[in-house]
Amino acid sequence: MSIERENQIHPIVTESTLSNLYSLTSSLFGVTAGILGLESYNGFLLYLVLSVITTIFVYVVKVLPESLSEGRSIGDTERFFKGALQFWSGGLASGMPGFVLTWTLFYGLVRV
Amino acid sequence: MADIPVQTLHRDPQLFYWILIPITIVMVQTGVLRHYASVLLQTAPKKQDAPAMREQRSLGRGVALRSNYHSLSKKSFESRRDYLISAYENGDFLKEPEKKGQPPANPMSDPGAMDGMMGMMKNNMAMMIPNTLIMSWINAFFSGYVTMKLPFPLTIKFKSMLQAGVQTKDMDPRWMSSISWYFLCIFGLQFVYVFLLGNDNAASQLNQQMQAQQMPNPMMGGPGQDPDKQFKAEAENLAVVDHYSVLDDVEGRLLASLKKA
Numbered sequence: 001m002s003i004e005r006e007n008q009i010h011p012i013v014t015e016s017t018l019s020n021l022y023s024l025t026s027s028l029f030g031v032t033a034g035i036l037g038l039e040s041y042n043g044f045l046l047y048l049v050l051s052v053i054t055t056i057f058v059y060v061v062k063v064l065p066e067s068l069s070e071g072r073s074i075g076d077t078e079r080f081f082k083g084a085l086q087f088w089s090g091g092l093a094s095g096m097p098g099f100v101l102t103w104t105l106f107y108g109l110v111r112v
Numbered sequence: 113m114a115d116i117p118v119q120t121l122h123r124d125p126q127l128f129y130w131i132l133i134p135i136t137i138v139m140v141q142t143g144v145l146r147h148y149a150s151v152l153l154q155t156a157p158k159k160q161d162a163p164a165m166r167e168q169r170s171l172g173r174g175v176a177l178r179s180n181y182h183s184l185s186k187k188s189f190e191s192r193r194d195y196l197i198s199a200y201e202n203g204d205f206l207k208e209p210e211k212k213g214q215p216p217a218n219p220m221s222d223p224g225a226m227d228g229m230m231g232m233m234k235n236n237m238a239m240m241i242p243n244t245l246i247m248s249w250i251n252a253f254f255s256g257y258v259t260m261k262l263p264f265p266l267t268i269k270f271k272s273m274l275q276a277g278v279q280t281k282d283m284d285p286r287w288m289s290s291i292s293w294y295f296l297c298i299f300g301l302q303f304v305y306v307f308l309l310g311n312d313n314a315a316s317q318l319n320q321q322m323q324a325q326q327m328p329n330p331m332m333g334g335p336g337q338d339p340d341k342q343f344k345a346e347a348e349n350l351a352v353v354d355h356y357s358v359l360d361d362v363e364g365r366l367l368a369s370l371k372k373a
């Protein structure tokens with residue numbers, strides 16, 4: 001079955017609410033990294049870890065109860081999302097510029 | 113690799129108040145302004161007479177049928193297709209059937225056509241003018257200052273971009289001038305706009321460019337094109353559609369899902 005046809009049968013849920021969440025939280029992560037004074041890899045690592053923690057919160061609070069009541073196993077995100085990878089890594093790229101901006105700003109503000 | 117001693121610069125704390133904060137405030141406000149400008153500049157669609165409307169809408173109907181055929185059954189799709197193709201080829205929907213085959217009028221002389229172009233011009237202007245203004249404003253007032261240090265290292269190639277106007281040869285490329293703060297703001301202020309204006313705002317220029325790419329043919333049925341030729345092309349497009357329905361084999365899928373559960 002072609003991808004086009006697959007999408008017509010199972011329409012994709014838009015990720016707009018999640019991408020909103022990521023763009024707001026990533027700026028807060030930037031503040032965190034800046035105040036802690038992290039540099040280079042440490043900062044990006046903090047961003048990665050905190051983003052994954054945010055996604056875990058979303059999963060536990062929103063996705064898991066619905067999935068369980070539908071008889072799906074733990075860790076299965078197919079109730080709302082196309083694939084596991086899309087759910088876990090979808091917001092990373094969109095939040096990155098905001099993270100770098102606030103990280104730079106607070107890094108500069110804290111260490112004049 | 114030998115350890116390069118970390119460069120330290122003593123910067124005046126006043127730089128924050130007089131350079132960073134003004135640039136950031138101006139960038140946020142231009143985004144908000146751009147959002148409201150694009151809301152206000154949207155012209156309401158002009159009222160057209162019935163034949164012109166019919167010409168546009170019937171072309172749109174063909175396009176809609178071609179892109180949504182999967183939700184129709186084969187029989188109903190084919191009856192719609194046969195009707196539309198024969199009507200397109202006879203020119204039943206044309207605004208001026210007697211003008212068939214003549215070259216279209218010059219779009220500049222048609223006042224209705226000018227309106228559509230003005231709309232596009234306005235949108236482009238709302239994007240272009242603030243950018244050029246702010247760039248030249250920053251270049252005129254704030255060039256030559258080192259304002260900040262990036263928290264991550266960069267290669268030497270970034271030096272010419274980040275330290276434009278700062279002529280210090282051996283400075284680490286991590287030090288950035290005010291113009292690079294401007295670039296960071298362009299890319300990174302999306303979260304502020306989401307916070308202030310909601311999700312589908314028109315503030316970020318990146319978003320607008322993406323939307324412009326998603327609309328490959330904004331001028332459909334627009335001015336300066338021969339409607340008869342557009343109808344003929346649409347008839348051809350409809351004729352080659354290979355129909356299938358989403359309901360094909362649906363009972364098999366239902367049974368499979370029941371068996372799994």
